[in-house]
Amino acid sequence: MKKNFLNWLRGKKTKPLTAQADVSTVPLSEKQVDEVLAEGQRLEPQQVLYACGQSVGKQRDHNEDNLFALSLTFGGEPGNYPLGIFIIADGMGGHQYGEVASSTAIRTMVAYLLRAFQPFIANPSEALDQSIQDLMRAAINEAQRAVTQAAPGSGTTLTAALVLGQQVTIGHVGDSRAYAIHHGSGETLTRDHSLVKRLEELGQISSEEAAIHPQRNVLYRALGQGEVLEPDIFTAPFPQPGYLLLCSDGLWSVIPEINLFNFVLTAKDLPSACQKLVAAANEAGGPDNISVILIQMPI
Amino acid sequence: MTPTGDEPEEGNTQLEPGTVLVNRYVIQDVIGVGGMGSVYRARDQHFPTVVKLVAVKEMINRAPDPVVRKTIVQNFEREANILATLNHPYIPRIYDYFSEGNRSYLTMEFINGKDMEAVITETAGFLGEDRVLGWAIELCDVLQFLHSHKPDPIIFRDMKPSNVMVNLQDHIVLVDFGIAKPFQVGQKGTMIGTEGYSPPEQYRGEAGPLADIYALGATIHHALSRRDPRLEPPFSFGERPLRKINPAVSLELEAVINTALQYSPADRFQSIDAMKEALMAAGRKTGALGRLASKTSPMSQSPSGIKPLWGFQCEDEIRGAPLYHEGAVYIGSYDHNLYCINAADGIMRWKFATEGGVVTRPAVFEDNIFIGSEDERLHVVSAHSGKPIWTYVTNGRVRSSPRIAEGHVIVGSDDLRLHAVNINTGRPAWRFETAAPIRSTPFVGQDMVYVGCENGDFYCLDFRGELKWHFKAKMAITSSPCVADGVVYFASLDGIVYALDARAGWAIWRFRMGKGSISSPYVTEGLIFVGSADNHIYAIDARTAKEAWRFKTDHQVSSSPTIYKDALYCGSADGNLYCIEYRTGRLRWKFATKGPITGAPLVYDDIVYIGSTDHFLYALLA
Numbered sequence: 047m048k049k050n051f052l053n054w055l056r057g058k059k060t061k062p063l064t065a066q067a068d069v070s071t072v073p074l075s076e077k078q079v080d081e082v083l084a085e086g087q088r089l090e091p092q093q094v095l096y097a098c099g100q101s102v103g104k105q106r107d108h109n110e111d112n113l114f115a116l117s118l119t120f121g122g123e124p125g126n127y128p129l130g131i132f133i134i135a136d137g138m139g140g141h142q143y144g145e146v147a148s149s150t151a152i153r154t155m156v157a158y159l160l161r162a163f164q165p166f167i168a169n170p171s172e173a174l175d176q177s178i179q180d181l182m183r184a185a186i187n188e189a190q191r192a193v194t195q196a197a198p199g200s201g202t203t204l205t206a207a208l209v210l211g212q213q214v215t216i217g218h219v220g221d222s223r224a225y226a227i228h229h230g231s232g233e234t235l236t237r238d239h240s241l242v243k244r245l246e247e248l249g250q251i252s253s254e255e256a257a258i259h260p261q262r263n264v265l266y267r268a269l270g271q272g273e274v275l276e277p278d279i280f281t282a283p284f285p286q287p288g289y290l291l292l293c294s295d296g297l298w299s300v301i302p303e304i305n306l307f308n309f310v311l312t313a314k315d316l317p318s319a320c321q322k323l324v325a326a327a328n329e330a331g332g333p334d335n336i337s338v339i340l341i342q343m344p345i
Numbered sequence: 346m347t348p349t350g351d352e353p354e355e356g357n358t359q360l361e362p363g364t365v366l367v368n369r370y371v372i373q374d375v376i377g378v379g380g381m382g383s384v385y386r387a388r389d390q391h392f393p394t395v396v397k398l399v400a401v402k403e404m405i406n407r408a409p410d411p412v413v414r415k416t417i418v419q420n421f422e423r424e425a426n427i428l429a430t431l432n433h434p435y436i437p438r439i440y441d442y443f444s445e446g447n448r449s450y451l452t453m454e455f456i457n458g459k460d461m462e463a464v465i466t467e468t469a470g471f472l473g474e475d476r477v478l479g480w481a482i483e484l485c486d487v488l489q490f491l492h493s494h495k496p497d498p499i500i501f502r503d504m505k506p507s508n509v510m511v512n513l514q515d516h517i518v519l520v521d522f523g524i525a526k527p528f529q530v531g532q533k534g535t536m537i538g539t540e541g542y543s544p545p546e547q548y549r550g551e552a553g554p555l556a557d558i559y560a561l562g563a564t565i566h567h568a569l570s571r572r573d574p575r576l577e578p579p580f581s582f583g584e585r586p587l588r589k590i591n592p593a594v595s596l597e598l599e600a601v602i603n604t605a606l607q608y609s610p611a612d613r614f615q616s617i618d619a620m621k622e623a624l625m626a627a628g629r630k631t632g633a634l635g636r637l638a639s640k641t642s643p644m645s646q647s648p649s650g651i652k653p654l655w656g657f658q659c660e661d662e663i664r665g666a667p668l669y670h671e672g673a674v675y676i677g678s679y680d681h682n683l684y685c686i687n688a689a690d691g692i693m694r695w696k697f698a699t700e701g702g703v704v705t706r707p708a709v710f711e712d713n714i715f716i717g718s719e720d721e722r723l724h725v726v727s728a729h730s731g732k733p734i735w736t737y738v739t740n741g742r743v744r745s746s747p748r749i750a751e752g753h754v755i756v757g758s759d760d761l762r763l764h765a766v767n768i769n770t771g772r773p774a775w776r777f778e779t780a781a782p783i784r785s786t787p788f789v790g791q792d793m794v795y796v797g798c799e800n801g802d803f804y805c806l807d808f809r810g811e812l813k814w815h816f817k818a819k820m821a822i823t824s825s826p827c828v829a830d831g832v833v834y835f836a837s838l839d840g841i842v843y844a845l846d847a848r849a850g851w852a853i854w855r856f857r858m859g860k861g862s863i864s865s866p867y868v869t870e871g872l873i874f875v876g877s878a879d880n881h882i883y884a885i886d887a888r889t890a891k892e893a894w895r896f897k898t899d900h901q902v903s904s905s906p907t908i909y910k911d912a913l914y915c916g917s918a919d920g921n922l923y924c925i926e927y928r929t930g931r932l933r934w935k936f937a938t939k940g941p942i943t944g945a946p947l948v949y950d951d952i953v954y955i956g957s958t959d960h961f962l963y964a965l966l967a
Contacts, residue, residue, distance in 0.1 A: 127849050166851075171814075177844075177852035179890060211849045212831045247622055252615045280888035281844075281853045283830050 089344045091121040094130035094209050096341045099320030103296055104332030110137035110144035111294050111335040114152045130209035131159055132339050134222045136294040138201040147193050147200035147270050154192040158185040179279050182217040186277045193270035201268040205292055215281040220268045221295050228288025232307040239267035290341040296334035297327050316340050359383050367443055370401055398455040406447045421449050424522045434911030435487040435518050458512035465506055465568055471591045475633040477568045483517045484561055485621035492554045492617055502552050504560035505542040506567055514933055541574035555610040558620055562605025569594050582606045597627035651936045653963040655691030663956030666706035666945040670728055674954050675714055676962050677703025683716045685731055695731030699724055705746040710768055715754055717743030723756055735771035750789035757783025763796055775810030786825035795833050797822025814850035823863035836862035836875050854890035865905040874913055876902025882915050894930030909948035909967055916942025922955045936965055
């Protein structure tokens with residue numbers, strides 16, 4: 047009894063409190079699984095892999111979602127870093143020109159980012175004159191201006207991932223989502239700027255109620271809406287080994303998260319994972335446009 | 346002949362003061378009595394020079410039936426095991442578990458304070474809403490920690506005022522994990538809990554996280570209404586509206602408590618996070634949150650102040666930081682000496698004289714102490730005797746602290762070079778030329794060396810001293826960098842905290858402070874802590890570059906923060922050493938020295954060591 051407890055104190059691994067005593071074979075630890083995964087996928091030179099999926103869904107007649115994906119790889123000399131730009135924008139239903147808003151947002155943003163990276167691409171020792179987060183903020187503001195001009199009164203969500211080296215910087219407005227999927231599970235990186243999510247955060251309604259709430263499409267923050275825009279911007283290590291998943295609510299609102307993660311973790315490759323995700327959303331009724339980008343950066 | 350429940354008297358009585366358990370814990374007093382035994386305050390004799398108090402919880406096994414006896418011991422052991430795995434500032438730490446005869450003991454952190462029930466009873470009139478709100482938010486924090494425990498959430502199941510200690514700083518500590526247990530979804534348990542505080546479903550044996558939410562609501566209700574729910578019919582809070590009893594309670598807070606106390610779990614907050622969010626929202630609305638953040642805890646400014654365990658006087662200012670190694674503290678002084686001082690009593694073991702002021706932090710490797718001096722040398726002396734082992738000469742004053750890695754000691758100098766010296770021979774392995782003095786302390790991580798330079802250059806070198814990348818700040822980088830999660834952080838005299846990609850050197854974000862800084866950042870749990878000449882200590886979110894909080898001192902903060910447990914320690918040129926809760930930025934205590942503090946504190950084994958320009962090195966209880 048004392049011995050056991052001292053092991054706790056010394057940090058030795060004893061059986062967890064809830065251990066199942068009848069497990070006959072020892073499963074691989076998370077770390078071992080990760081090592082196996084990493085081993086099989088080692089790529090030289092390092093590169094950002096991705097695949098996309100998109101569908102208008104089963105109940106809408108046109109697509110207001112837009113997506114963009116770009117991966118740059120420089121092989122050869124050492125000291126090169128992969129660069130990836132991935133964006134999903136979901137034009138707002140109930141507004142005119144939702145698809146104009148989402149495509150304007152994406153094109154403006156991509157053009158801005160590529161301009162900013164041009165000197166860096168030409169000469170990697172050239173320092174960027176803005177921090178990555180400032181760059182993201184400026185690009186989103188630029189997109190905001192463009193959307194306001196091109197489609198006044200419309201709006202769009204925008205979730206952008208800028209992968210540079212080992213870090214990913216996320217810029218986010220609205221209720222499209224970014225997930226990190228690793229260690230056999232996943233976590234939501236972004237926070238929905240939706241009324242229902244807010245009510246849920248405040249404890250006014252449960253997550254079950256939120257899922258069927260009639261106002262679940264109402265956003266309190268979107269690109270093209272309002273003069274002041276406060277995007278969420280943050281930087282985190284790219285999930286390795288693992289995946290980054292961007293998607294519009296046409297995907298996440300109809301597939302439970304656990305299934306979402308399982309599709310990704312069990313698919314044979316990135317494109318088939320994306321196609322399966324889109325198919326699953328359509329099978330679940332496909333009430334909205336569906337967009338997904340799945341990104342991986344093997345070590 | 347047969348040991349039964351009818352044991353002789355000594356088997357059932359309270360321990361007398363002076364009783365020594367396992368040759369280590371001297372019982373001082375009884376601080377609580379429970380169903381199975383008493384809780385004592387005791388002194389731990391393993392710390393002869395410091396008065397270290399512990400709480401000893403006793404369980405006397407009086408059951409005659411061997412099966413019952415075994416169950417009782419197992420339950421007590423389960424509490425020990427649960428506590429041993431939990432590490433949270435609001436949960437007592439556990440030190441030891443042992444049995445003597447029919448008694449089992451658990452030694453835990455001693456909480457100097459009172460339980461909340463005593464606070465409620467002993468307060469004339471109602472407790473202030475702000476104060477109770479502060480406790481409620483902290484209780485949410487600790488329940489959130491338990492509910493998100495892996496692999497299974499832990500349900501406390503017995504939240505009530507008598508299980509909450511309120512310490513002298515007016516913070517809460519959750520005690521008595523006797524019936525807490527890991528929760529498995531869908532599993533039914535037996536009813537244990539305390540009537541009055543427990544929700545309806547717990548009577549059916551279905552206590553999940555929402556049961557703790559109800560009991561927390563009942564606890565706050567009791568604290569604000571002074572109506573003990575054990576004396577009322579169960580689930581009758583609806584008949585005792587809080588504001589009818591205590592009209593001073595705000596509508597906002599009453600609404601939160603009502604939601605927590607809903608009969609049906611589905612009508613309550615669906616997570617402790619949601620409840621905390623609602624409490625914070627209520628506090629923001631009533632202004633309580635602002636008052637809580639700006640005020641110092643009422644007990645922290647006791648007139649007697651904080652007393653050092655000892656102070657050691659040098660012949661001149663201390664501007665550097667101490668090092669702890671095997672029972673001794675090493676510190677350099679502007680009086681040219683490196684001192685070796687007994688950590689327990691502050692008595693000097695030896696001193697080693699250099700020929701210049703010592704403003705750096707010593708480093709240790711295999712019982713050798715490394716120290717840079719303004720006599721342009723890096724000195725290596727024996728930790729035992731203070732006798733020199735070897736000396737390495739640079740051509741400028743050494744104000745950068747040595748860093749030891751991979752068989753080398755790396756140190757910057759005013760001779761515009763970063764030196765890598767073989768740790769055994771004292772021969773140079775390589776030197777890296779820069780354009781200005783190096784006073785920043787190099788950081789070594791992931792086979793890279795990072796260092797700042799007085800003209801604003803920042804360098805990343807590999808282990809052969811080859812440049813990997815370079816970054817330019819607008820003014821000097823005296824601050825010493827640190828790396829976490831692939832990002833290197835440092836401050837500059839240009840008033841900016843930089844976050845650079847550690848592999849490639851591009852800026853991920855910049856954080857602007859009011860003035861320049863030579864303070865070195867400390868990184869933990871996704872927060873960056875750093876001081877600035879604008880008098881503030883900042884906490885910055887590492888992911889978003891947003892300010893989490895800032896704390897104002899009365900002068901420039903050149904000292905560098907350090908974190909120990911739940912507190913941040915940092916000096917200021919106003920002469921104070923500050924102890925601040927690092928999650929909230931709330932002041933816990935401060936200790937005044939008679940001169941500006943520029944060096945960083947060191948905390949080891951619950952003791953803070955800090956040098957001041959008043960010539961003293963102080964040792965304080967953390």
